[in-house]
Amino acid sequence: MTADYESVLLSEPITFLIGPDKKQFTMHKSVVANLSKSLHQLLNGDMEEAKKRCVSWDDTDEQTFIRFGQWAYTGGYKAEGPEVLLDSSQIATSAQDSLTVIKQEPTQPTAAIFQNSAQHCGRDWAVGSQGTPCVTCKTSIVSSYCSSCRCVRFTHCAKCRKRAVAAPSSPLQSMCTAFASNAEYAPPTTVRHVPRKNTESCEVYTEVFLSHAKLYVLADKYDIPVLRKLSLHSLYETLVHFTLYQDRIGDVVSLVRYSFENTIESDRLRSLLVGYCACFAKELSKGEEFQELMSECPDFAYGLVKELGRYLN
Known part of the structure; x- marks a missing residue:
């Protein structure tokens, strides 16, 4: 780890010109070159980018880079x-002091409602039960669980499961x-x-x-x-x-x-x-x-x- 970190700090800087405005960013050459064969060739081959130590990525936006x-x-x-x-509950009008908000x-x-049954190991559900809140509506439910993989049989209440399918x-x-x-x-x-x-x-x-x-x-x-x-x-x-x-x-x-x-x-x-x-x-x-x-x-x-x-x- 120490040797790798040292090699990073000792490696030469590479300038990246990002986006149409060509904003300049700098990274260590060894960090980028070791990510893939393509980038290694770009920074260590015979291309202009390697010679000038400058790479232009016009089609990459700044936040992505x-x-x-x-x-x-x-x-x-x-x-x-x-x-x-801004939703309707935050909008104030001079005509009325409060608004009736209809939540979508x-x-x-x-x-994710279907994830649990898919992850279950397939063995019988235990006779005992575990308390858990419904993932969707947070209503408290009691569900059987698998004693082997500890998978809870139901993570959603009966009402939410019925709505799903x-x-x-x-x-x-x-x-x-x-x-x-x-x-x-x-x-x-x-x-x-x-x-x-x-x-x-x-x-x-x-x-x-x-x-x-x-x-x-x-x-x-x-x-x-x-x-x-x-x-x-x-x-x-x-x-x-x-x-x-x-x-x-x-x-x-x-x-x-x-x-x-x-x-x-x-x-x-x-x-x-x-x-x-x-x-x-x-x-x-x-x-x-x-x-x-x-x-x-x-x-x-x-x-x-x-x-x-x-x-x-």
Whole structure:
């Protein structure tokens, strides 16, 4: 560890010109060059970047590069926080002292409602029970649990489970369970990403989603496997625990549009988003933004129909 740290401090600086404004950032050469073969060749080969010790990334925005640098030096990065819009409960008018606030309800519980049953080892549930609050509505419930894997049978109350899906063996539940338990999006280390959970329709998650997606695109471009896997895992966990409101359909649309514009066919990011949107296709299809996306992005539309068809069959 000491030798590695010393080599970093002794390595020469590399200047990065980021975005259309070419804002200057500096990183140690050994840190960047060791991230992938592509970056090693860029900084140690015969290219102009290596000779001038200056790299220009016009198509990378400043915040994405900062996260890239944060990850390169620490092994982790901080995602963008949500933008909180002013809701009706905060608006004061001279005509009335108080307003009747109608709180927007989620279109569906999060995909995380299906995670527990998918993680269960398959053995019989214990006769005993454990007290636990419902993940969605926080109502106190008592649930049986597995004495082997300690998995609680129900993390949601009966009312929330009924809202999620009426038929226990429906194609919807099968699809959501498969998505919520997909090991393909496991973290590159033993540490799982714990996302911030949204609880109000006024919490805009567009930049939260894009902070992960943009880092994934950067990692994919320069073939950085660990960062690619970490950013995909972080986005996956964020989506699994994301509560979809009617007002927030546009957040998902922005994520899908950016991802399909910046990746190629059969990319893992595309597969992740198709899987998520399939679970909430009924709710998403009610939004005008999503309807426009379907007509503007035929690759996504085809992938979504194909994914839905797998479970309907």
